[in-house]
Amino acid sequence: MSDNSTLFGGDAAPQPTPVRTPAHAAPEPPRWGNPPDALTEILPLEDLQPEMSLDTPNVPAPLAGTPVPAPTRVFDDWQLSSEFEGYVPAVVELDKLETRRKTVPAKQGWRGVAHNVAGVNLAPGKDELYEMALKDRVQRMVRTTFPIAVVGVKGGVGKTVVTEVLGSTFSAVRGDRVIAVDLDPDAGNLISRHGRESALSIADLIAEGSPGRYLDVRAHTSQNKATRLEVLTGPDFARTPMPLLDKDVDAVMPILDEHYSLVLMDTGTGLKTNLMTAVLRKARALVMVSSASIDALEETQVGLDWLHHNGYQHLLHTMVLVINNVQRGKSNINVDAAVKQFARQIGRERIFVLPFDTHIFEGRQITLELLSAKTRRRYLELAAAVSELFPRPAD
Structure with a gap:
C-alpha cells in the first residue's frame, strides 16, 4: 500500500478504522482521502461477491458422477405431468353449439307490409316459401x-x-x-x-x-x-x-x-x-x-x-x-x-x-x-x- 503523504503531500493523516459493510447493504463509496486502490482494505474480497438472487434457488451443485435428471415438461402431447394425473381436458363440440341467427323477413303479403311499415320481422308465409323454393330450383347449376x-x-x-x-x-x-x-x-x-x-x-x-x-x-x-x-x-x-x-x-x-x-x-x-x-x-x-x-x-x-x-x-x-x-x-x-x-x-x-x-x-x-x-x-x-x-x- 502506498503512503498517503507521498500521494498528496504533507504529513500523513490518521487512517479511519475499517468498517465492514453488511452483505445486504450497499457499500459506502470511498472517501476523497483514500485512493481507488485502497478499496480492498475497506471491503475485503469475500464481501465483493454478488448477492444471491431471490429468484435463484439455493440448490447445491451435484456431486461428480451423479446423473442430472432431465427437466419435467408440464405438457407433452396434451398429457399432464404426474402432478396432474387423473385430469381429463374438456372437449368442446363446436358443431353442437346453438347460435341465434336472424331470419329473412317476409317480403310479400301482410307480413311484408308489417315489416316495411312497422319494422316487424316476420318469417315468410306459406305462399312466399313456395315461391322461394321455385327460385331455388330455377337457380340449379348447369x-x-x-x-x-x-x-x-x-x-x-x-x-x-x-x-x-x-x-x-x-x-x-x-x-x-x-x-x-x-x-x-x-x-x-x-x-x-x-x-x-x-x-x-x-x-x-x-x-x-x-x-x-x-x-x-x-x-x-x-x-x-x-x-x-x-x-x-x-x-x-x-x-x-x-x-x-x-x-x-x-x-x-x-x-x-x-x-x-x-x-x-x-x-x-x-x-x-x-x-x-x-x-x-x-x-x-x-x-x-x-x-x-x-x-x-x-x-x-x-x-x-x-x-x-x-x-x-x-x-x-x-x-x-x-x-x-x-x-x-x-x-x-x-x-x-x-x-x-x-x-x-x-x-x-x-x-x-x-x-x-x-x-x-x-x-x-x-x-x-x-x-x-x-x-x-x-x-x-x-x-x-x-x-x-x-x-x-x-x-
Missing part, C-alpha cells in the same frame, strides 16, 4: 350450355311470347347469361316483343366468323335492362333474299355455347324442314306450346306422334307442354280433360296451363313486372320444371 327449343305445330299459339317471358324469368332469377334466338324463318317477331337495341342480326354474327370475346357477341344482341335477357334476332325478312338455313344454326350455336348458360330457340311451325332438323339436333329440352283450342290441341298431338316416329324419343322425355290461353274469356273446351289426356304421355308435373294476360294481349314489348301475379307464378313454375331437366353433375 355446367354446360343448355339449348331449349320452343316449338308449336300451329301458328298463333303464343310460342314467341313463351320464349320471351320464359327467357326473362330465367335471366331475372338465375343472374347468369341467357339468350333467346329468333329462328323463325317466316318473319319472326321476337324482337318486337322484347325491344330492339342493336340493328345487327344472326347473319351479321355469322359473317364475323368466330368472335372470341363476349363483347363482340354482345354487340349483335338486344338486352332487356330489367331482366338482362338478350335476344339475337333473325335477318330482315323483307330485305334479305336468303332465309335462315340449317347451316346457320350449325354456325351460330358454337358461338353462343362459349358465352351463355341457356339458349332458347324460337322456331317456326314446320317440323319437316332442314332448319327444324338442325334445331332439334341441338336441343336438349323441348317446350311444346299449344293454345287452349280444339284444333291446336289436335295438331299438338300430331306433333308428339311425329317426334315419336322420327327418332326424337329422347326429346319426349325432356319435354314440357304448355297450354296457352291466348283469348279473353272462358275456353270452348274442357282444359282439365285435355290435361288428363296428355298426362298419359307426359308427366302431369310437366304440363302447364297459362292464364290469359291483358299485358301480353296488347301485342307490344313485354315487361315482366306488368304481367299479372298469376302469370308470373305460372312462368316461374314452368322455369322450375325445365330446370329439373338440367343434367346433374354426375351426368
